[in-house]
Amino acid sequence: MQTTGNKEIIENIFRHEYGKMIAVLVNKYGPSHLDKIEDAVQNALLKAMQVWGYQDTPQKPTAWLIRVANNSLIxxxxKEKYMQEDTGDTGNSENMAEPEEMVMENRINDDQLKMIFACCHPSISEEYQLILSLKLIGGFSNKEIAKALLKKEDTVAKSFTRAKKMLKSKVKTLDTPIEIGLTSRLNVVLKVIYLLFSEGYAASTGEVMLKKDICLEAIRLALLLSRNKYCNKAEVQALIALMCFHTSRFEARxxxxxEAVDLEHQDRSKYDKDLIRFGIDHLETATEMGQTPSPYHLQAAVSYExxxxxxxxxxxxxxxxHLYNLQLQYQYSPVIELNRIVPxxxxxxxxxxxKELQKYQKTDHFRETALFYAIKADIFRMLEDKNKMKTALEKAVALTKxxxxxxxxxKKRKGIL
Structure with a gap:
C-alpha cells in the first residue's frame, strides 16, 4: 500500500525532476518535439507513481525517470512514424543508459542552463518567456503561474499554448548563447528563478505552506548561473544571497x-546560521562587484536585517x-508596496x-489578495480595533488558497494569537 510519507517523497521528486527531464529530452530531440516530450515526461511520472508507490524509490531516480521518458518518447x-535519422536515436533504450553519476549531473546542469536561455529567447515576449520557464523548468501548474504573474488561470493556459508555438518556431536546437546573448537574457532568467523560489517560500495552493525542495532548486539554478563567467554578475550574487537569507528562516516558520508562525513570534535560535553566513558572503561579493544596486541587492538587505x-x-x-522606498524608486511592484506597510x-x-493602505484598496489586484487583508488586519491590531481586524482576517481567509x-x-481571527 502506498504510504503518505512515500507519496510526499514521490511528489517532491516529481517537482524536482520535471524540469531536468524536459531539458535533457529537448536537448536530445529538439524543441519541435516539445509536445510529445511533455507527454513522455508525464508518462514516466505516472509510471513512477505506480511502481514507487509500492516499492522503494530507485537509488538514482533522475536517471530512472529520464530513461523511462526516453523510451516512452521512442x-x-x-507509432507515428516520426523516427528520423537526425534524431540520433535508433530506438535502442541503451542510448539513454545510465551514465556515471558525475557525468549525468554535469549533462543535466548543462541542459538545464540551455533550456532556461531557450525559454528566454529575445524573439519571445517577456510574458511568454516567464510562462514557458515556470512551466517547463519549474514544473508549475497553471494556477501557480497565474498567482505568480497576477493573471487568470485560463489566460495562462492559452498563453502557454501560444508560447510553445513561438518557442518551436524560434529555437531549433538548445545551445548556450555567447556572451551577448547570455547577458541580454539574464534579467528574465533571474526573474524566473526568483518566481520559482517564491512559490516554494510561500506556496500559493495546497496543504503545504513551505516547499523547501523548490527553494533549494532555485538556489541551485542561481549557483549554476554564477559558475558561468558571462552570467556571474552582481545581481546573480545578490539573488543567491536573498534566497539564502529567506531559506535560513524555514525551520522557524x-x-x-x-502551522504557520509569523515573523514576530518566530524562534530566532532556529535560524540556519550557516545559510545566513553563506548569504552574507554572496551579498558581499555582489557589493564588491561595484555595480549599481539591483532590486535583488535591496531585497537581500531587507532580509538580512x-x-x-x-x-x-x-x-x-x-x-x-528606507530599503523599501529605494526598491519602489528602482522598480514598482504591488507586493513590495504592500510589504512596505509594516515597516x-x-x-x-x-x-x-x-492611510497609505486605504489608497491601494481601489486597485483590483489588492482587493483580491489575501496579503492585503492580512496586512490590513495587522494594522488594525496595532490600532486595537478588534472588530475591523476580524473583518479583514475573514476576507484573508476567503481569498487564500x-x-x-x-x-x-x-487562529488569529479567533484571538488565539
Missing part, C-alpha cells in the same frame, strides 16, 4: 503542528523602510500606514 515516434535582528521589536525598521507602521505609526495559511488566519 514509442511515440515509432512552522511550529510542531506544522530580519535575519540578524535579536527579536521583532529590535529590528532596524527605519533601515528596512511604515513601525516607523511612522499605524495611523499613517492605514493555501490550507496552512488559512488555518493561521482563522
Amino acid at each position: 514509442d511515440m515516434f515509432r 512552522l511550529d510542531k503542528e506544522m 530580519h535575519c540578524i535582528a535579536p527579536d521583532f521589536e529590535k529590528t532596524n525598521w527605519e533601515n528596512i523602510l 511604515l507602521a513601525k516607523v511612522k505609526g499605524p495611523e499613517t500606514a492605514l 493555501n490550507t496552512v495559511e488559512k488555518k493561521y488566519f482563522l
Whole structure:
C-alpha cells in the first residue's frame, strides 16, 4: 500500500525532476518535439507513481525517470512514424543508459542552463518567456503561474499554448548563447528563478505552506548561473544571497503542528546560521562587484536585517523602510508596496500606514489578495480595533488558497494569537 510519507517523497521528486527531464529530452530531440516530450515526461511520472508507490524509490531516480521518458518518447515516434535519422536515436533504450553519476549531473546542469536561455529567447515576449520557464523548468501548474504573474488561470493556459508555438518556431536546437546573448537574457532568467523560489517560500495552493525542495532548486539554478563567467554578475550574487537569507528562516516558520508562525513570534535560535553566513558572503561579493544596486541587492538587505535582528521589536525598521522606498524608486511592484506597510507602521505609526493602505484598496489586484487583508488586519491590531481586524482576517481567509495559511488566519481571527 502506498504510504503518505512515500507519496510526499514521490511528489517532491516529481517537482524536482520535471524540469531536468524536459531539458535533457529537448536537448536530445529538439524543441519541435516539445509536445510529445511533455507527454513522455508525464508518462514516466505516472509510471513512477505506480511502481514507487509500492516499492522503494530507485537509488538514482533522475536517471530512472529520464530513461523511462526516453523510451516512452521512442514509442511515440515509432507509432507515428516520426523516427528520423537526425534524431540520433535508433530506438535502442541503451542510448539513454545510465551514465556515471558525475557525468549525468554535469549533462543535466548543462541542459538545464540551455533550456532556461531557450525559454528566454529575445524573439519571445517577456510574458511568454516567464510562462514557458515556470512551466517547463519549474514544473508549475497553471494556477501557480497565474498567482505568480497576477493573471487568470485560463489566460495562462492559452498563453502557454501560444508560447510553445513561438518557442518551436524560434529555437531549433538548445545551445548556450555567447556572451551577448547570455547577458541580454539574464534579467528574465533571474526573474524566473526568483518566481520559482517564491512559490516554494510561500506556496500559493495546497496543504503545504513551505516547499523547501523548490527553494533549494532555485538556489541551485542561481549557483549554476554564477559558475558561468558571462552570467556571474552582481545581481546573480545578490539573488543567491536573498534566497539564502529567506531559506535560513524555514525551520522557524512552522511550529510542531506544522502551522504557520509569523515573523514576530518566530524562534530566532532556529535560524540556519550557516545559510545566513553563506548569504552574507554572496551579498558581499555582489557589493564588491561595484555595480549599481539591483532590486535583488535591496531585497537581500531587507532580509538580512530580519535575519540578524535579536527579536521583532529590535529590528532596524527605519533601515528596512528606507530599503523599501529605494526598491519602489528602482522598480514598482504591488507586493513590495504592500510589504512596505509594516515597516511604515513601525516607523511612522499605524495611523499613517492605514492611510497609505486605504489608497491601494481601489486597485483590483489588492482587493483580491489575501496579503492585503492580512496586512490590513495587522494594522488594525496595532490600532486595537478588534472588530475591523476580524473583518479583514475573514476576507484573508476567503481569498487564500493555501490550507496552512488559512488555518493561521482563522487562529488569529479567533484571538488565539
